[in-house]
Amino acid sequence: MSNEEISKEMKELLKEAVTPMQGTELRRDLWPQMLRKLEEQPLPIHSVPWFDWALASLAGAALLFFPGLIPALFYHL
Amino acid sequence: MELLERFAAGDLDAFEVLFRQHQKEVYAWIVRIVRDTGIAEDLTVETFWRIYKHRVRFKPDGNFRAWARRIATNAALDHLRHARQEVTLPENLPCAASPDGAVTRETRDSIHRAFRELPAKYRLVATLALVEEESYNNIAEAAGISESLVKVRVFRAVRMLRKKLNSLRTEVTAK
Numbered sequence: 355m356s357n358e359e360i361s362k363e364m365k366e367l368l369k370e371a372v373t374p375m376q377g378t379e380l381r382r383d384l385w386p387q388m389l390r391k392l393e394e395q396p397l398p399i400h401s402v403p404w405f406d407w408a409l410a411s412l413a414g415a416a417l418l419f420f421p422g423l424i425p426a427l428f429y430h431l
Numbered sequence: 432m433e434l435l436e437r438f439a440a441g442d443l444d445a446f447e448v449l450f451r452q453h454q455k456e457v458y459a460w461i462v463r464i465v466r467d468t469g470i471a472e473d474l475t476v477e478t479f480w481r482i483y484k485h486r487v488r489f490k491p492d493g494n495f496r497a498w499a500r501r502i503a504t505n506a507a508l509d510h511l512r513h514a515r516q517e518v519t520l521p522e523n524l525p526c527a528a529s530p531d532g533a534v535t536r537e538t539r540d541s542i543h544r545a546f547r548e549l550p551a552k553y554r555l556v557a558t559l560a561l562v563e564e565e566s567y568n569n570i571a572e573a574a575g576i577s578e579s580l581v582k583v584r585v586f587r588a589v590r591m592l593r594k595k596l597n598s599l600r601t602e603v604t605a606k
Binding site for chain 1: 447450451454455458459462463466468472475476477479480483538539542543546557561562563564585586589592593596
């Protein structure tokens with residue numbers, strides 16, 4: 355039996371067992387639910403990516419362990 | 432300013448307009464994947480929450496509909512992954528009519544059991560391609576994978592289903 359025939363056979367079996375949901379319509383407006391979710395889980399206004407925090411931590415650690423870098427940093431600023 | 436630009440800038444009114452324009456379509460897509468109207472409603476809200484959360488990534492000249500569908504597919508896939516072990520099928524699951532009810536029920540139960548045990552990513556493509564008869568191209572676009580990968584996953588899903596069905600039939604015969 356070819357792959358296509360196997361898929362066709364399985365498709366027939368599945369369609370016999372499970373009715374497609376195509377055409378199922380939304381019965382109510384979900385906007386009030388959406389508003390509730392937005393109120394419950396407010397979004398951060400300024401989200402800083404994790405790698406920015408990692409870079410800032412690395413820079414902070416470098417300055418802490420090698421204070422000699424501070425004048426060099428000021429020189430380049 | 433255009434609606435999509437206002438949405439990307441964080442305008443809640445623009446988001447509401449987009450929500451009302453697309454909620455039915457997003458819901459209709461999700462319900463075809465998760466096959467439960469209540470869960471599909473929750474996932475529709477979750478999808479739009481993700482859309483609003485990641486609005487800065489959206490390019491106002493892009494296709495909002497396709498972007499929303501991609502996010503909806505990911506939300507549905509996340510649900511299938513987490514619910515896989517917990518979901519029990521409802522007794523009144525819609526089933527095609529047949530003259531021999533007993534045989535259909537047994538076959539249907541076996542198929543449902545086999546289907547439920549499929550890994551989420553295979554269940555997603557199998558549902559959309561085999562049950563809902565969605566085109567490979569649309570599935571690929573929604574899932575963010577290539578069309579050839581969709582074909583491969585459908586083929587693997589069919590192979591897994593056949594294997595599971597055969598072992599389930601063997602179990603039934605042995606009883």
